[in-house]
Amino acid sequence: MKTLRVPEATVTRLSIYSRFLEGLDRNGITTVSSGEIAEGVGVSPAQVRKDLAYFGEFGTRGVGYNVQDLMRYTFKILGLDRKWDLVVVGAGNLGFALCTYHGFNMRGFHIIGVFDSDATKLGRKIGNLEVLPLDLFPSVVKEHNIHIGIIAVPPDGAQEVADIMVRSGLEAILNFAPVALNVPDKVEVRNVDLSVKLEILTFNLALKSAQNL
Amino acid sequence: MKTLRVPEATVTRLSIYSRFLEGLDRNGITTVSSGEIAEGVGVSPAQVRKDLAYFGEFGTRGVGYNVQDLMRYTFKILGLDRKWDLVVVGAGNLGFALCTYHGFNMRGFHIIGVFDSDATKLGRKIGNLEVLPLDLFPSVVKEHNIHIGIIAVPPDGAQEVADIMVRSGLEAILNFAPVALNVPDKVEVRNVDLSVKLEILTFNLALKSAQNL
DNA sequence: TAAGATATGTGATTTTTTTAACATGCCTTG
DNA sequence: CAAGGCATGTTAAAAAAATCACATATCTTA
Numbered sequence: 001m002k003t004l005r006v007p008e009a010t011v012t013r014l015s016i017y018s019r020f021l022e023g024l025d026r027n028g029i030t031t032v033s034s035g036e037i038a039e040g041v042g043v044s045p046a047q048v049r050k051d052l053a054y055f056g057e058f059g060t061r062g063v064g065y066n067v068q069d070l071m072r073y074t075f076k077i078l079g080l081d082r083k084w085d086l087v088v089v090g091a092g093n094l095g096f097a098l099c100t101y102h103g104f105n106m107r108g109f110h111i112i113g114v115f116d117s118d119a120t121k122l123g124r125k126i127g128n129l130e131v132l133p134l135d136l137f138p139s140v141v142k143e144h145n146i147h148i149g150i151i152a153v154p155p156d157g158a159q160e161v162a163d164i165m166v167r168s169g170l171e172a173i174l175n176f177a178p179v180a181l182n183v184p185d186k187v188e189v190r191n192v193d194l195s196v197k198l199e200i201l202t203f204n205l206a207l208k209s210a211q212n213l
Numbered sequence: 214m215k216t217l218r219v220p221e222a223t224v225t226r227l228s229i230y231s232r233f234l235e236g237l238d239r240n241g242i243t244t245v246s247s248g249e250i251a252e253g254v255g256v257s258p259a260q261v262r263k264d265l266a267y268f269g270e271f272g273t274r275g276v277g278y279n280v281q282d283l284m285r286y287t288f289k290i291l292g293l294d295r296k297w298d299l300v301v302v303g304a305g306n307l308g309f310a311l312c313t314y315h316g317f318n319m320r321g322f323h324i325i326g327v328f329d330s331d332a333t334k335l336g337r338k339i340g341n342l343e344v345l346p347l348d349l350f351p352s353v354v355k356e357h358n359i360h361i362g363i364i365a366v367p368p369d370g371a372q373e374v375a376d377i378m379v380r381s382g383l384e385a386i387l388n389f390a391p392v393a394l395n396v397p398d399k400v401e402v403r404n405v406d407l408s409v410k411l412e413i414l415t416f417n418l419a420l421k422s423a424q425n426l
Numbered sequence: 427t428a429a430g431a432t433a434t435g436t437g438a439t440t441t442t443t444t445t446a447a448c449a450t451g452c453c454t455t456g
Numbered sequence: 457c458a459a460g461g462c463a464t465g466t467t468a469a470a471a472a473a474a475t476c477a478c479a480t481a482t483c484t485t486a
Binding site for chain 4 (some may be wrong): 246248254260262265271272273274275276277278396418
């Protein structure tokens with residue numbers, strides 16, 4: 001089989017191109033060049049073309065790309081040509097924000113279950129979801145054929161939640177807890193660390209102020 | 214001047230090492246090897262040593278690193294040997310979650326102001342903060358000598374908020390809106406896109422299911 | 427229909443980042 | 457106090473990623 005090895009950075013940018021294209025489409029723009037995409041998302045035109053080249057030829061030389069077509073291709077590539085049902089564990093403020101985050105719906109993600117181990121949170125409503133006890137997690141996953149889970153609990157509880165997710169058969173985990181999770185290789189994990197990017201900023205600010213001595 | 218060019222990936226990992234070291238320290242562990250750090254955060258031992266080598270020699274050959282010392286060094290490098298006051302624009306669910314996120318406090322970040330353009334949100338309390346109108350933004354920034362702002366508004370309003378932040382003299386912006394911001398070069402921007410990592414997962418899942426046909 | 431302008435797709439090059447390998451130095455032990 | 461084990465720091469090699477440069481193809485216009 002032809003296993004094309006795509007850099008993760010390329011997939012990341014593809015996700016960003018994809019959203020930029022949606023914006024163009026909403027504004028009724030039908031054609032776009034690699035240069036305009038590059039300008040719009042802050043990369044180089046060559047980068048845009050190289051990224052797309054991993055997946056095929058989508059443009060017309062001398063013309064550019066059809067916005068709607070390219071948008072649909074990027075959706076397809078990213079696996080967004082379908083709906084994805086998700087479950088969230090952790091009904092704190094972060095879990096709440098994720099459950100109500102419109103950015104997910106816009107991309108075909110639907111959170112269909114929220115869970116928490118804290119008895120005082122059970123039964124509480126988030127939108128039209130009700131916070132459920134973790135005991136019900138495996139059955140909900142099975143019932144709705146869920147593939148992806150989101151962890152939004154404090155660091156101490158994250159590994160335990162990951163274990164439950166793995167046992168329940170989830171194949172992918174989006175982890176907001178700032179800890180490295182231990183899971184089998186077959187399970188994909190991606191971490192979103194809210195303070196890492198902030199610390200890149202402080203690193204740069206500290207550097208700058210050290211240079212201006 | 215000796216301008217050492219540090220890869221951003223190195224800074225990112227440093228932030229992660231730093232938190233791992235904190236955990237070790239809390240557990241009373243005094244010495245650690247690059248291999249143990251690597252194991253704990255999911256990178257290679259050589260990577261750990263290489264990353265640290267950008268900044269100096271922190272270990273003892275044949276022994277390893279003193280946990281507390283290395284922890285303090287990483288803090289210093291990341292600019293975390295001081296407190297940082299932050300302001301957040303956007304008092305929706307995400308803004309709320311960020312204002313109450315303990316992960317920030319643990320790293321010396323303190324949110325001292327929340328702003329929103331939505332009149333219905335003004336005066337609302339988030340912890341002991343009160344949601345303020347955007348008019349007050351510049352004066353609060355000046356008064357508290359703020360360097361970093363966080364954008365937690367919907368995509369449409371993000372650029373406008375960024376403009377206000379730039380005009381108010383902020384030097385760094387952490388942007389949670391899924392759009393590319395246009396700011397002067399002197400202003401550092403880092404984006405946290407909540408759905409990009411999710412789409413890396415769906416990309417991989419889609420790839421896997423395509424291969425299993 | 428030929429020429430000019432434009433923008434893609436891609437092979438070659440450069441740059442960056444990661445991995446590997448090992449010399450150096452510290453600690454322990456007999 | 458010498459020898460062996462061990463883990464760092466660093467140089468060299470490999471791999472990966474980004475950039476460049478241009479051949480190719482399309483559209484427009486005269």
